[in-house]
Amino acid sequence: MLYSDKVMDHFTNPRNVGILEDPDGVGEVGNPTCGDMMKITIDVADDKISDIKFQTLGCGAAIATSSMVTEMAKGMDIHDAVQISKKQVADELDGLPAPKMHCSVLATDGLKVAIDDYLVKQGREPIAGEIKSSDPTFDPHEDEDIELDDE
């Protein structure tokens, strides 16, 4: 299985690792396929993600995608950050091997849960919609053919 230089860089030198103290939003998700887990914490100012950190107990691709999603989301409006897709994260990493595409769901779902957690704590409506990784019937491989066709 071949990983891009960017994946290897984010795996061996992950950015924004850790947990924020007294964060505005917390997202914890698990991948039903492999049992890997991710926790993401965010601080928000004027609806922009002012700080973000993650902890991932998972494979190399899960760590690299978690690291990348924190870089992408930092400074972004929450309404834009909630739209980040696993395909966008994989593209930013110059691609992921097809069997590892499902790993990037952890990172994008963790961010979505953290954003909704922030909004609900503020008494506002959640915006993330369905969180795929928390659905036990979710098949993380269901759209991998589409991802492959796009490469």
Ligand code: FES
């Ligand atoms: Fe579990 Fe990658 S194998 S997230």
